[in-house]
Amino acid sequence: MALRVLFLAVLSVSSWAFDNTRYDNTAVYWGQNSLGASGGAVADYQKTLSFYCNDNAVDVFPVAFLNVFFGTGGAPSINLANTCNPVDNATFPGTDLPNCSKLASDIATCQGKGKLVTLSLGGQTGSVGFASDAQAATFAQTIWNLFLGGSSSTRPFGAAVLDGVDLDIEGGTGASYVTFVNTLRSLMNGASKRYYITAAPQCVYPDGALGGVLNAANFDAIYVQFYNNPCSLPHFGTASAWNFGIWDQWARTLSPNPNVKVYIGAPASTGAAGSGYVDIGTLSNIAVQMRQSFPSFGGVMLWDISQAYANNRFDLAIKNALVAAGGAGFIFPACSAPTYSTTGTYVGGSTVSYQGYVWQAKWYASSAPAVAANPNGDWSAISACAGAGTTTTGTSTSTSPPSNPTGGSCAGVAAWVSTAIYVGGQQATFSGSLWTAQWWTQGDTPGGTVGVWLKAGTC
Numbered sequence: 001m002a003l004r005v006l007f008l009a010v011l012s013v014s015s016w017a018f019d020n021t022r023y024d025n026t027a028v029y030w031g032q033n034s035l036g037a038s039g040g041a042v043a044d045y046q047k048t049l050s051f052y053c054n055d056n057a058v059d060v061f062p063v064a065f066l067n068v069f070f071g072t073g074g075a076p077s078i079n080l081a082n083t084c085n086p087v088d089n090a091t092f093p094g095t096d097l098p099n100c101s102k103l104a105s106d107i108a109t110c111q112g113k114g115k116l117v118t119l120s121l122g123g124q125t126g127s128v129g130f131a132s133d134a135q136a137a138t139f140a141q142t143i144w145n146l147f148l149g150g151s152s153s154t155r156p157f158g159a160a161v162l163d164g165v166d167l168d169i170e171g172g173t174g175a176s177y178v179t180f181v182n183t184l185r186s187l188m189n190g191a192s193k194r195y196y197i198t199a200a201p202q203c204v205y206p207d208g209a210l211g212g213v214l215n216a217a218n219f220d221a222i223y224v225q226f227y228n229n230p231c232s233l234p235h236f237g238t239a240s241a242w243n244f245g246i247w248d249q250w251a252r253t254l255s256p257n258p259n260v261k262v263y264i265g266a267p268a269s270t271g272a273a274g275s276g277y278v279d280i281g282t283l284s285n286i287a288v289q290m291r292q293s294f295p296s297f298g299g300v301m302l303w304d305i306s307q308a309y310a311n312n313r314f315d316l317a318i319k320n321a322l323v324a325a326g327g328a329g330f331i332f333p334a335c336s337a338p339t340y341s342t343t344g345t346y347v348g349g350s351t352v353s354y355q356g357y358v359w360q361a362k363w364y365a366s367s368a369p370a371v372a373a374n375p376n377g378d379w380s381a382i383s384a385c386a387g388a389g390t391t392t393t394g395t396s397t398s399t400s401p402p403s404n405p406t407g408g409s410c411a412g413v414a415a416w417v418s419t420a421i422y423v424g425g426q427q428a429t430f431s432g433s434l435w436t437a438q439w440w441t442q443g444d445t446p447g448g449t450v451g452v453w454l455k456a457g458t459c
Contacts, residue, residue: 017114018059020196020220020261023291023330024322025299027060027198027223027263028052028308028315029120033081035306038271044310046082049106052305053113057316060116062166062198062223064304065123069130069139072096076142078119078156092154101158108160116196119147120166128169130176140183149191164188164196166223169209177210181217196220200265200301203231205246205375215254221261222247223301227276233266234278236286239349240362244290244297245381249357249372251296258442261298264290268308268315280314284321291322293383295330332386332438333358340369346378356438357381386438386451410434410459418443432459 018025033046052058068077075095079085084100091098107117121143122128130136145152147162165184167177181197188195199214200223201207207214214222224247226233235241247262266283267273278286283300291297300318302308308315335353338344344352346365351358359369359379370377416428416435426437428446434457435446446453 018116020298021259022327023297023299024319024325024327025059025261025263026057026315026319026322027062027221027299027301028058028268029064029302029304030061031064031080031083031120032123032304033083033306034272034304035269035310036082038307040271040306040310044306046306047309048083049103049117050109052309053106053110053115055316056114057313057319058115058305059299060118060198061110061305062118062120062168062200063162064120065126065168066119066121066143067123067126067128068096069121069128071127075154076139076146092156095154097154097156100156104158104160107157107162111163116163117160118164118166118196118198119143119162120168120200122168122170124170126168126170129172130180133176133179136176136180137183140180140187144184144187148195149187149193161193163194164198164220167197167199167210167213169199170202172209174209174211174213177213178216181213181219185218198223200225203227203229203243203247203265205231205243205250205372214250216256218257219255219260220257221263221298222251223263223265225265225303227265227267227273227303229276232276233264233283233286234276236278236282239360239380239382243375243380244294245357245383246372246375248294248296248384249381254372260296262294262296263299263301264297265301265303266318268302268304269311272303272307280312280317280321283318287318288321288325291325293333295332295384333383335385335387342368351382352379353385356384356386358383358385387454410457416446418445427456428453429459433457434459 030049030052036045049061066076066078071077073094075097077086077096078098084098086096086098089098110117143165144150146155149161197219198221199210199219201210203224203226231241231243251260251262252258264287267277270277287300299322302315335358337351337353337358340352340354346361348361348363350361354369360382362378362380365378367378369379410429413427413429413434416430428435430446433455435453436456438452438454441452444452
């Protein structure tokens, strides 16, 4: 207990600006008073936003939710439970948009301590969606004017300028959300303030509502909900269920932003979700292992802050675990498993190295390890990796890494182009040698210090 109090004190007097490249960030939703909704003690009901900014346990506060896109008067509406809503608070004339300007000082307080405060759109029961691209583009301008860098006579949070938006879209087809995000990006580009766009997909891949959107629009981070789903946290360690690896592949090979960060989304207590809660020790172990295994890992998201505080400061405990694991830099683990062979026999639980990942067979594997575009294959990626795996011939295994051929042919392999995009497993020729990319890359010279390319032979 003494150690925990001391660390809390250290966190209380220090702060830093948000850095999206780190591996120890935390995002915790505020606004819905989840504890109150689940019957928790009144004394633990959601407090003001500034109350939760007094230490560095939380880096990002998505404010939840803007739950109506086009309401009375064509205006959106927000519902922040016991803090501000269209029933208990005054609304702007002709709309159901509540005036929550009392939050302006709280937002400024948190931002002044290096926190991001964003606006989450949607929620489980949100009345959201678009009828056309034109409507989506117009709505992006509305969000910009009401909450971000634009101007309007109806600013729900007064003079406060939020740091971005989060899409928690849990229904519908995702139609026109690409236009919404792209339009918002165009408004953000060139602004003096740095803005962020995030999303909170379900862990089932691809996400039913946002799958196509994630592949076509630029996101800074995604808070994958590893709860209320068959791929949730209690299934960690089961190759046929736990799928963080597929999200890492998406981030590095399919996302328009190859630097997008992937967070583990978790319930902050047993009452925060229908299923998927794990204790802090288990969550910490999972998070640290994912941080050490996948370069896209960015941190942990919790639902929500009221539940976290009542559950023995769950938010602070996970932050401590992430900080202890290290916030900067990523070292790729070695490709220690045998290299996949088309002539091999692989029963459930077998591990292989293939195209920059270590894979585990979900069951008897009759095909090559899948990539993010084919998530329902026989294999689950359990770690990214670098270097050559051990060699395999049929069902036998050699522990010696394959040697680089000295007289290999480069026939049919195109020369490396600095502006081209390469994914793990693709080859190129450069400076008289054949090279194989270990992961997504653009502009990294083969043989350079980045180490993304492995020499596969001499032309």
